[in-house]
Amino acid sequence: MVAPGGRLMDAIVETFRWLTDAASWTGPRGVLARSLEHLWISLVPLASAMAVAIPAGVLAGHHRRGQAVGAAISNLGRAVPSLALLVFGLLLSVRVLGLGFSFWPIVFTLFFLALQPLFTNSYTAVREADPALLEAARGQGLSERDVLLAVELPVASPVILTAVRITAVQVVATAPLGALAAGGGLGRFIIDGFGQKDDGQMLGGVVLVAVFALLVEFAITRLERRVVPGPLQGRTDAAAVVATGRAN
Amino acid sequence: MSPVLAQASGGIRWSWIGDNLDDIWEATVEHLWLTGIAMVVGFAIAMVLSVLAIRYRRLYGPITATTGVIFTIPSFALFFVLAPFTGLTVLTAEIGLVLYTLLVLVRNTVAGLDGVPEDVKEAARGMGYTRNRLFLEIELPLALPVIIAGLRIATVTTVGLVTITALITFGGLGRFILDGLQQNLFVPKLVVGAVGPTVLALVLDGALLLVQRALTPWSRRAAA
Numbered sequence: 407m408v409a410p411g412g413r414l415m416d417a418i419v420e421t422f423r424w425l426t427d428a429a430s431w432t433g434p435r436g437v438l439a440r441s442l443e444h445l446w447i448s449l450v451p452l453a454s455a456m457a458v459a460i461p462a463g464v465l466a467g468h469h470r471r472g473q474a475v476g477a478a479i480s481n482l483g484r485a486v487p488s489l490a491l492l493v494f495g496l497l498l499s500v501r502v503l504g505l506g507f508s509f510w511p512i513v514f515t516l517f518f519l520a521l522q523p524l525f526t527n528s529y530t531a532v533r534e535a536d537p538a539l540l541e542a543a544r545g546q547g548l549s550e551r552d553v554l555l556a557v558e559l560p561v562a563s564p565v566i567l568t569a570v571r572i573t574a575v576q577v578v579a580t581a582p583l584g585a586l587a588a589g590g591g592l593g594r595f596i597i598d599g600f601g602q603k604d605d606g607q608m609l610g611g612v613v614l615v616a617v618f619a620l621l622v623e624f625a626i627t628r629l630e631r632r633v634v635p636g637p638l639q640g641r642t643d644a645a646a647v648v649a650t651g652r653a654n
Numbered sequence: 655m656s657p658v659l660a661q662a663s664g665g666i667r668w669s670w671i672g673d674n675l676d677d678i679w680e681a682t683v684e685h686l687w688l689t690g691i692a693m694v695v696g697f698a699i700a701m702v703l704s705v706l707a708i709r710y711r712r713l714y715g716p717i718t719a720t721t722g723v724i725f726t727i728p729s730f731a732l733f734f735v736l737a738p739f740t741g742l743t744v745l746t747a748e749i750g751l752v753l754y755t756l757l758v759l760v761r762n763t764v765a766g767l768d769g770v771p772e773d774v775k776e777a778a779r780g781m782g783y784t785r786n787r788l789f790l791e792i793e794l795p796l797a798l799p800v801i802i803a804g805l806r807i808a809t810v811t812t813v814g815l816v817t818i819t820a821l822i823t824f825g826g827l828g829r830f831i832l833d834g835l836q837q838n839l840f841v842p843k844l845v846v847g848a849v850g851p852t853v854l855a856l857v858l859d860g861a862l863l864l865v866q867r868a869l870t871p872w873s874r875r876a877a878a
């Protein structure tokens with residue numbers, strides 16, 4: 407039996423070798439092409455889910471309606487395993503819509519995945535705006551529309567953006583699952599490496615996915631600093647994470 | 655490993671479910687075992703880490719940062735990373751599952767214990783409570799709603815992650831998903847593998863809520 411330390415060294419050396427091999431990076435199946443695919447299969451569902459779930463959550467929060475529906479979405483959304491979401495994405499794409507394998511199944515999967523944290527956090531963020539603040543705004547004669555756009559939304563923006571960041575990281579980290587449904591992206595290296603018993607490629611894929619997720623996190627954090635009004639910055643994280651808490 | 659990608663034709667054989675109730679039940683039991691072991695071990699480790707984090711404040715940052723990084727690793731990647739070292743075994747599955755429970759459990763346990771009002775602790779000390787008795791009889795019960803809220807989230811997450819351990823054999827009900835993928839999208843298997851764990855997660859979540867209400871009748875409104 408090989409000492410575990412020796413195995414670990416081997417794995418690290420192989421991963422390093424694969425990552426530094428120019429052949430791993432170029433061509434239609436190289437790291438660069440796969441990274442672009444990864445970005446694309448993450449961005450399409452994330453943007454669509456944001457377009458649907460954030461306005462829905464904000465409006466529901468503003469009217470203080472749909473608490474039961476919101477709680478149900480939140481509970482159910484967390485309870486469905488990501489692999490089960492992939493099944494729904496696959497069946498929807500292949501069987502129902504006839505869009506085939508590879509691209510659409512994982513896009514649908516990640517869309518479903520992103521809905522729950524975006525909706526729940528937008529809803530909670532708006533609903534928990536300080537009542538005194540709203541009363542003051544209404545007392546000054548602001549219309550309901552202005553209350554929503556000029557008071558509730560800015561106050562809720564840190565939590566909503568934190569939710570976007572956490573959701574984006576989740577989406578990027580779950581996208582590799584698409585490789586199980588013949589999808590592209592960085593997950594290919596993990597699945598193919600595992601299938602071909604090529605530890606260097608598999609672990610290299612894991613490293614790339616992690617780096618990709620960290621870059622996304624970093625980029626959105628930078629964006630948050632620009633978008634969120636100064637006095638409201640750095641006030642959220644924990645609350646949003648609790649409402650989201652899910653591993654992939 | 656790679657699913658057969660030909661599109662199946664014809665009607666859906668729902669009778670497969672009725673014909674295979676034994677297999678489904680067996681997989682459900684396995685699913686519960688895998689979940690249960692992970693929760694018990696994860697909870698034990700989380701309690702130790704939480705108590706350490708509270709006694710030694712400096713440790714809290716590093717502990718949550720480390721467990722937070724683990725949380726962002728895609729689970730199937732983590733299982734694959736462990737596989738060369740610990741093989742395609744229950745151990746590999748459980749190491750991964752336990753690691754994923756830690757972030758939520760530690761965060762909620764620390765938050766719960768932190769939330770115990772200082773004057774309550776002061777009063778207990780004044781009544782002569784020792785440090786251990788204070789912890790067991792005052793702090794822990796008062797922190798229970800938040801701790802159980804963490805357990806609920808971790809349990810739901812774990813039930814979902816168990817399906818993914820099917821990739822390294824085992825996997826409880828998740829096995830049906832992989833089988834279904836490999837058999838031209840055999841719908842009944844896929845549905846059992848997808849809906850089964852969802853139902854399981856909701857049932858366990860509800861059960862823990864009832865446990866919490868029974869244990870802490872004084873607080874009907876717990877932090878979620």
